[in-house]
Amino acid sequence: MLARSLRLLSFSLSLAAAQPALAVIGGVAPRDVQGTRASTVRVETSRGELCSGAVIAPQIVLTAAHCLMDGGSISVVSLDPRFRARRQPVLAVLPHPSFVPGTTPRTQPGTDLALLRLAQPLPEDMEPLMLGGGLWQGETVTMAGYGLASENNRRTARQLRETQLLNVGNYTTQNTVKVAVDIESRGETPGAGACRGDSGGPVIRGQARSRDLVGIVSWSSGPLKTRARLICGGFTAITPVSEHREWISQASARLLALGEPLQGSPSGASGNWSFSR
Template sequence: MGFLCGAPPAFAIVGESASDAGLEAQSVMVLKRARGGSGFCTGVVLSERVVLTAAHCVAGPNDTRLHWRGDDSQPKLVDVAAVALHPEFLARAPKTRERSVDLALVRAASPLPFRRASLSSRDALTLGERVRIGGFGVTQEGAGRTGGTFRAADLTIRAPLSHLLGWADSGDGRKRGACTGDSGGGMFDAAGEVIGVVAWTTGPNGRGCGGVTQSILVAPQRGWIERVTRGWE
C-alpha cells in the first residue's frame, strides 16, 4: 500500500480503463521535484489558475510544475506561483495511521486552458454507489514508458463509510483501481461532480495497486478550499 506519487514515475490506473475526454478536460499533471528524484501526480482544475491535488504530490512553488499536452500535441509546462497544504495534512500519516487530510491547492503562474471541475457538496457516500476515477500514468504496474496518457476507470463505493474518506474497488473482484501517478486525481460521481481526491491505494492482497482506492472527500473541506482561493484572488 502507499502514496500514489513517487520517484521515479510512475504507475497509474490498474486494470480495465478507458479514455474520458470530459474528465481529461478538467485534469492536469502535477510535477514534483524532490531530493532523490522526481515524480508526477494528477490534479483537478478548479479555475483558470487554481488546481486541487493531493498534498503529498507537491513541493514548494519552485519545485512544482503543471504539465499537459496542447491541442498541437506539444508539451506545455506552467510555473507555480503558490502552494497551500491543508492544515491537517500529516506527511507521516501513512506510517503512523494518524488522521490526515491529504489535500493541497496549487496556484498557476499563468492561466490554464481547462474546463473548471465542479465540487460536490455531499459529505457522505452510499454503499454500492458507482464512481469514476481518472488520472495520468501507465497501463500496468512497471510499464513506466506508457505514462502521460489520461485514463479513467469505474469503481464501486465499499465499506467503511466515512465523512472524511471514501473507499472504492472494482465491485466484481477484478483488479482495477488507482496506482502511483493517480494521486490528486478526481473521484467523480454520476453527476460528474468531484466527490473526492484520490490519495492512496493498495492491491488485492494488501500490496501493490488495483485493489482498494481511497479518496479524501471534498465537501467537508470546501470551507478551506474557498478561503484559500479567495485569498489568491
C-alpha cells in the same frame, strides 16, 4: 455482494501494502475532449515526484498534499483538445492546515489535500470541476489520473487514463477516507483502481463528462485474493471534498489574491505556505 466487500474491507486493508496512489490500473485513455481531459492535470516536481490534480478554477488545482512534501519547483501539464501536452509553472502551494508532513497517506492524521496556484490561467479549453456533495455507499464514480497502467512498468506512466469504480464505504485509521473498488472484482482479485501517479487525481460523480467533483485520490492497496505483493488494483482510497468545501473555497480565494512574490517566501508568510519558482 456489496455487503461482502464491506466485510472484507477492514481485513484486506490490514494485510495489503497501502501506498500513495502515484496511474490507473485497468483504465482506458479518454478520447472525449469534454471529459476528464478538460479537468485533470499532471503534477510534477523538479525532484521527480509525479501525481495528478483536479482543476477547480482557471488558476487553481486541487491535489494530494503528500505529493508535494519533497520540495522543488512544481509544474502542471494539461492536454489540449488534440491531447497534446502543455506545461505551466506553479506559483504557490497551500496544504490543508491539518496535514502532517512526514506521515504516510494511510497513517495521515490530517487531511491529504493541497491547493496549487498557477502562475497563469489554464487555457480556455479546460473546464473546472464543481465541488460536489457527499459520496454515498454503492455509488459509481469515475476516477482519472496520469500514473501507471502496469504496476511494474514505469514506462506506462504520464498518460491520462480513467476508469469507473464502486464506492463501498468508509475506512478509518487516523482519518476517514472513502474506499472504491473495481465494479466486477470488488477488491478481491486484481481489477481497476489507482496506482503510482494517481494521487491527487479527481474522483467525479457518475460518468466521465460529469463536472461534480466528489473526491481526490489519496492512496491504493492491492487486492485481497492474490499471492503476489501488489500495491495497486485492489482498493482506492479517496479524500472526500464535501467535508472540506469551506477550506477549499476560502483557501482558493487567498491564493487568487496573491501577487507575484519575490524570490523565495515573503516575510510574514504563514509556515503553511510555500512558493514554487
